[in-house]
Every structure is written in structure tokens, then in C-alpha cells.
Amino acid sequence: MVKRYVQVGTGGRAEFFYGAVVRDFKDTSDLVAFCDINQTRMDYANRLLEEKYEHPQIATYLAEDFEQMIEKEKPDTVIVTTIDRTHHTYIIKALELGCDVITEKPMTIDAERCQEIIDTVNETGREVRVTFNYRYAPHNTKIRELIMNDVIGDVYSVNFEWALNTQHGADYFRRWHRDKRNSGGLLVHKSTHHFDLVNFWLGTTPETVYALGGLRFYGRENAEARGVTTFYQRAHGSEAAKNDPFAIQLEENDHLRQMYLEAEKEDGYQRDQSVFGDGISIEDTLGVMVHYQNKAILNYSLNAYLPWEGYLVSFNGSKGRIEVRVREQSYINSGGKKEDEGKLEEKSIIVMPMFGEQYEVEVEEGHGGHGGGDPLLLQDIFGTPIEDGFNRAATHVDGAMSILTGIAGNMSLNTGMPVKVDQLVKF
Known part of the structure; x- marks a missing residue:
């Protein structure tokens, strides 16, 4: 069965999806329309379809004609790649009009909109998939496998440091993300990846969140x-x-x-605003402590102005420790080759048994972004899914549990108090 897709939002992240549909999944997928607030951008996406992918141009609809598009094109699934603050609008409309949804992360940016999505999924019975490509990166899947296989026993604490450099990190302060009303700040827009990884790795969900941070370098x-x-x-x-x-x-x-x-x-959108200009309302220096349902503790930090790009994470368990170091190729969104986004420059996973010699775990990387994780995600979404013992496909519940850590973190930044996640939304 060939599924019909429409895509709303044709900015920097859009081609990752529509390019894959028309290039790699012609047997299972049919892209039939674009929707955006900007006709010029849709016209450019259509030129890329024709010139880069040798695919006929498709219908275009302005955002105010979204419902007309659904009625006329009759898609099975809507792909949502708009700015973060509008994700919920199109997710909810699509569900109500009988479509399933594939949405770029974060699913939305605050608890109220998150609750609206949860309620609409419950009411309609339709499906929302959140595209967490980091789950599919082979080294991240290997970490999940090691923990699942009890290699270090019960995990009691995690230290997780994410470094954004002055190329990639700075880019969030040039774009629409710099306004927290658009993105929820980096704790929601960027860290949703990282909080989802911890949920995925440990097989648990957040209970209490406390955060500190501010704008220290940019602005x-x-x-x-x-x-x-x-x-x-x-x-x-x-x-x-x-x-x-x-x-x-x-x-x-x-x-x-x-x-x-x-x-x-x-x-009127300006993509090249100064990172040292006025109007920046997001943080560039963040520290978060999370207590999980399984009693594990996370110490997390993110800094967006460092001389290297990647992350360091250590897991402390009842039988030993795992240390992970990943260095990524930095990039500017839409500024270079797609395959360079998240390309690994360095990776190591070291297991330290409580009694015994430490050893390095070998991981076979694939082709494509994030160590081969991007093609695996796309295959899972648009191709024929295969049985996955790691349960990497993320539902709206996974999407909610990742952003709720960041949303609770934002609330904690404002109040100086810890926040209980189960008081934010009801499933």
C-alpha cells in the first residue's frame, strides 16, 4: 500500500523528510503537497524536487488553506516541520481531519499545548510519530543494549554534558529559536533529544526536575x-x-x-540576525538535575559556545560504569551537505566492570547522518518497519516525556523551585 503524504513547513529541516520520500521510498510513499506561510519557500522546495530529485513539482497551499489541502489531497499522513510553536496547531488539525502525523521534535513547547495533543490523540485514535533520530544512531542503540543486558547492573546516576560549538551553537541565536516564545529555549528545542535519550537508555521517565541557567555569552x-x-x-x-x-x-x-x-x-523573517544583538530570550548556559521514576539521578549540562561539538556521558551502576565520548562534525542548518549533519568524528564507549578490566565496546557505524542513524529512522517511518527489540519508534507519549523534562526545567528556571512532572499533563 502506498501512503499519501503532505508536508507543512518547508524550511531548513524539511528536505530531510521530503527528499527521502521522493528519493528512497517511491514504492511505499507518495508526496502530494507542500504547505507553508511563505510561497517563495515552497517554490524553492518544488525546484529542489524537480532539479535535485527529478520528481515532478507538487501542489502548494498557504497555511490558511491547510484544511482545504487535507480535503482535496486526502493524505494518510501529515509531516510537520514548521517552527516549534506551531507544531501543535498542525498536529491537532491533522488528527481531527483523520490523518496520522509525523512531527519533527520537539512535539510542542509547553504543557498546555502538550495536553491538547494528548487529548486529541485520545479522542481521535490517530497516531503521532516523533522523529528522534538520535535513538537510531548505532552508538546510542548500543548503550541501550548494554544497559538492557545488565552489563553495569541497575543505573543509579548519569552525568551528561552536551557541547555546542561556536558554529552550530551560535546558529540558534541567529534564527527564530532565539525567541523563547518560538522554541521553548534550548531546554525544549535542543535538549528534547538528550532527555529522550536518557528515557530511552534507562527505560524510565522523569519525576522531578530542577534547573539553573541563563544567557551568559550571547546577547x-x-x-x-x-x-x-x-x-x-x-x-x-x-x-x-x-x-x-x-x-x-x-x-x-x-x-x-x-x-x-x-x-x-x-x-519578514531574517535568518542572519546577530548573536550579539538585542531580542534574545533563550539561555546559552544550562544545568539540570532530574530524578526519575526508577530512582536514577541525572546531572545534565548544555553550553552553546564551546570549541568543540559533541557529548560526554557516564552511567554509574551497581555492577560498574560506562563512559561515552562522542565528537560530532559541526554544521549550520541548511548551510552544507545533509550527510554532514551529526557526522561522527570521534566515538568511544568504555565499560568499567566493578571488578575486572575495563574494555572498549566496538560499534559498527552505517552510512548517513548520526553514524547511520538517519537512514534507519527514515526506513522505519517511510519504509516497511521491521521488528525492533529496542523500541526506537517514538510515540506521542515519548515525545511528551522528552519535552516535559525541558518544560519543567523552564518552569524551575522561572521559580527557582523543583517541578513535579506528573503535575504538568495527564495521559
């Missing part, structure tokens, strides 16, 4: 405190930006130019 106030005296609001057309290593020049990248710079005339 005009921090730049002024370091003695910076030259400022600009966006890079395009700015002389000051030409010598700024934090600036991105849209006109110098053909993909970014056509997707964003040429589309500005319709919605």
Missing part, C-alpha cells in the same frame, strides 16, 4: 560587558558583520539565499 549585554563596541542587528548589508566570525552571510550560500534571503519579502 548584546554580554558582548558589552566583554568590551565589544560595534554592533549590528543582522549580517546582510552590514559592514561590521564582514569581519565577525559569528556572522552568517546568506548571499554567499546559494541554498540559504534562495530559502531565506529571497523569501524575506513575504514574511
Whole structure:
């Protein structure tokens, strides 16, 4: 059976999905329409379909015609890749109109919208899949396997440090993500990956969350405190930006130019804002402590201005310890080759038995982003699923439990108090 798909949102993350559908899954999938607030961006996506993938151009609908699109195109599934604050709008509409949903993470950005999605799934009986590609990365699956196989016994604590560098990390402060009303901040937009991994690895869910953090490096106030005296609001057309290593020049990248710079005339969105400008309301330095239902404790940190990209994680258990170090190829969203996004430069998994010699665990990586995890995710979504003992396919419940850690963290940042996750939504 061939499933019909429409995709709402044709920005930087969209091609990951529509490109795979028309290139690799023609036998099981049929992409029939795009929907967006910006016609120029949809036209560019259609040119990519035709020129890059040799696929006929498809119908386009402006966002206000979403329901008309569903009625006319009769899709089985809606792919949601809009900005985070609008995910719930299209998820809920699609479910109510009889469609299943595949949504980019995070599923949404606050508890109220999360509850609306849960209620709508319960009412309609339709399915929501959240695309956590990190679950499918072979080294992350191997960690799950080691813990499932009781290699270090019961896991009592996890230390997890995520490093974003001054290329990738800075990019969140140039784009719409810099406004917390759009993204929920990095604790929701980015850390949802990481909190989902801990849930996945340990087979548990968060109970209590406490967070600290703030904007320490980016933002005009921090730049002024370091003695910076030259400022600009966006890079395009700015002389000051030409010598700024934090600036991105849209006109110098053909993909970014056509997707964003040429589309500005319709919605006014500026993709190249200064990371040291005004208007940034998200944090760049974060620390979170989580207590889980199985009594494990997580110490988590994220910093978005470091000289390397990747993560360090250690698991302390009743029979030993696992130490993981992963260094990733940094990237700018839509600024380079898709296969470079999350490409591994260095990876090690060390097991330290409580009594015995430590050893390194070998992991065979695949081709594609995130050590071969991206193609596995896409196959699971658009191809013929196979039995998976690791249960990597993420439902709306998994999507909720990942963002609720970040949502609770944001609440804790505001109040200075720990937050009980089970008081945020009801399933």
C-alpha cells in the first residue's frame, strides 16, 4: 500500500523528510503537497524536487488553506516541520481531519499545548510519530543494549554534558529559536533529544526536575560587558558583520539565499540576525538535575559556545560504569551537505566492570547522518518497519516525556523551585 503524504513547513529541516520520500521510498510513499506561510519557500522546495530529485513539482497551499489541502489531497499522513510553536496547531488539525502525523521534535513547547495533543490523540485514535533520530544512531542503540543486558547492573546516576560549538551553537541565536516564545529555549528545542535519550537508555521517565541557567555569552549585554563596541542587528548589508566570525552571510550560500534571503519579502523573517544583538530570550548556559521514576539521578549540562561539538556521558551502576565520548562534525542548518549533519568524528564507549578490566565496546557505524542513524529512522517511518527489540519508534507519549523534562526545567528556571512532572499533563 502506498501512503499519501503532505508536508507543512518547508524550511531548513524539511528536505530531510521530503527528499527521502521522493528519493528512497517511491514504492511505499507518495508526496502530494507542500504547505507553508511563505510561497517563495515552497517554490524553492518544488525546484529542489524537480532539479535535485527529478520528481515532478507538487501542489502548494498557504497555511490558511491547510484544511482545504487535507480535503482535496486526502493524505494518510501529515509531516510537520514548521517552527516549534506551531507544531501543535498542525498536529491537532491533522488528527481531527483523520490523518496520522509525523512531527519533527520537539512535539510542542509547553504543557498546555502538550495536553491538547494528548487529548486529541485520545479522542481521535490517530497516531503521532516523533522523529528522534538520535535513538537510531548505532552508538546510542548500543548503550541501550548494554544497559538492557545488565552489563553495569541497575543505573543509579548519569552525568551528561552536551557541547555546542561556536558554529552550530551560535546558529540558534541567529534564527527564530532565539525567541523563547518560538522554541521553548534550548531546554525544549535542543535538549528534547538528550532527555529522550536518557528515557530511552534507562527505560524510565522523569519525576522531578530542577534547573539553573541563563544567557551568559550571547546577547548584546554580554558582548558589552566583554568590551565589544560595534554592533549590528543582522549580517546582510552590514559592514561590521564582514569581519565577525559569528556572522552568517546568506548571499554567499546559494541554498540559504534562495530559502531565506529571497523569501524575506513575504514574511519578514531574517535568518542572519546577530548573536550579539538585542531580542534574545533563550539561555546559552544550562544545568539540570532530574530524578526519575526508577530512582536514577541525572546531572545534565548544555553550553552553546564551546570549541568543540559533541557529548560526554557516564552511567554509574551497581555492577560498574560506562563512559561515552562522542565528537560530532559541526554544521549550520541548511548551510552544507545533509550527510554532514551529526557526522561522527570521534566515538568511544568504555565499560568499567566493578571488578575486572575495563574494555572498549566496538560499534559498527552505517552510512548517513548520526553514524547511520538517519537512514534507519527514515526506513522505519517511510519504509516497511521491521521488528525492533529496542523500541526506537517514538510515540506521542515519548515525545511528551522528552519535552516535559525541558518544560519543567523552564518552569524551575522561572521559580527557582523543583517541578513535579506528573503535575504538568495527564495521559
